[in-house]
Amino acid sequence: MTESIEKKSIIASRIRAARKMAGLSQIQVAKMVGVHRPSISEIEAGNRNVSAEEIAQFAEIFDVSSSWLIGEGVDKVDMHDNKIQLAARELQKLKPEDLDRLLTILASMKTGGSK
């Protein structure tokens, strides 16, 4: 896989993940950005290039950082990163798979992950 194809695939998968984490369907997103649903589907499949403006728009709608959407930053944050400040009474009790999902959410957020 060339670097650009790999990058496109990361962007596609992060857009899909961010949409799901926002609780939106493809058609809801399509309506919000003013395109037809197949366009969103193509973007998420990595078959269509995404402009910088579209990335900014997706980041705004999904409430994630633009840089995370374009594949910068880590997939999951390091829990012991001192930049992350939490009030979390149950952290110790989380199952490994739940902790994994939490770390992904944190990585995507403007607060928790990259800006």
Next chain:
Amino acid sequence: MSNTITQLNRNKGKQTVPNLKQVLAQKAMHKSIEIRTQFGFALNNPICIYDLCDKLKVKVRFVDINMEGMYIKGEEPTILLSSLRPLSRRNFTCAHELGHHIFEHGSTVDELQEGLDEFKTFSPDEFLVDTFAGFLLMPILAVRRAFVSRSWNLTSATPLQFFIIACSFGVGYETLIKHMTYTLKMISHSQASSLLKSSPKAIRKGILGQDSTDPLIIADLQWSLSILDAEVGSNLLLPSMAESVKDTITIQEELPLGRLFRANRPGLVRVYCPDSNWAIFVRISRYQFAGLSKFRHLEDDEDE
């Protein structure tokens, strides 16, 4: 974490836990009044906690993670709530996590782990925000008004009446009773213990005439908010003349206490009584909706 813990450390040996609890409860009450007043929420009415979070610019995100909730401090403060918990529990947890924001709590994971070792049995910060959540959602004036407006006597009110009032505050039956007993001291321990012998499940059975594991929300004629939040699959018991303008919720049955509706699909629907001024907006979210709070009531479209 924090100022409270620092203060507790300083006072170790001087302050007993009951005394400290009293001090923290006072602090929680004053702060809840200050926040309600500052953001234009009357002290004698229930609130929608998510509306308050919006006003405070605290983002709320529901996640399908098996926990209660979490507060993430930062430039864009965020509350994570588990979508796997009942709605009433999510409301209370949201108020609890908002308390962490208001009191500026937030520690690194390493500090949290140290804190856990130090305060295995009692965490002042957790007590503070839990009490804050109770006062914020159920101020004494609002609780008193809820009983008075229905002409119900506090000391002789039935489990069903407490259940209806818990619904009006968007909290659980036990949460209301415990708050009124231990924090507001409006009812005695013996009354609380007697009320707690009736489970929400048994109360639901008494209303519906059959067992049901589905959530039941009752909004009577004294319902004082303009909105009611529920999720797909919930039963809603509304006044007997209530009509819905769309099939987002549909009539299931006429019951002695009112008209039973079922929430069918996500969306916003106006429900009104043609014979009175009673009208509310019912907001339905997907069952166990995971996503941003602001999208929770969007209508579903055919997709994928």
